[in-house]
Amino acid sequence: MIHGSFGENGQLFFAIELITDYGLNLPVDSMLDTGFTGFLAINQQDIESLGWSYIGRDTLRTAQGETLFKIYLGKLILNEQEYEIPVYAGNEIxxxxxxxxxxxxxPLLVNYEAGILTLG
Known part of the structure; x- marks a missing residue:
């Protein structure tokens, strides 16, 4: 189980580790976006430094309309478990x-009043 934190405006944040193709684990804070239907989205500029393999393109509906994203095969650690997942990259993220x-x-457990936020 991974414990998260609440942002100033009610955002849900979780600490994860991105694993580069060079074997480095980079801790980052990630925001849970239930409107995004994939596993992970990251800025194109940031993804280039991770060395992940490009696997294709896909169009997703976003708040700004339909957007074309590049997709990479990425690795991360979440809830002390390593995952290999498709990662969407875009310039506006x-x-x-x-x-x-x-x-x-x-499973996601959220209780703002009690300050409880867990995933896993």
Missing amino acids: TEVLLGSEWLKIL
């Missing part, structure tokens, strides 16, 4: 985003 696909395999 300002946060590392965890998507709703995680909610299909990991």
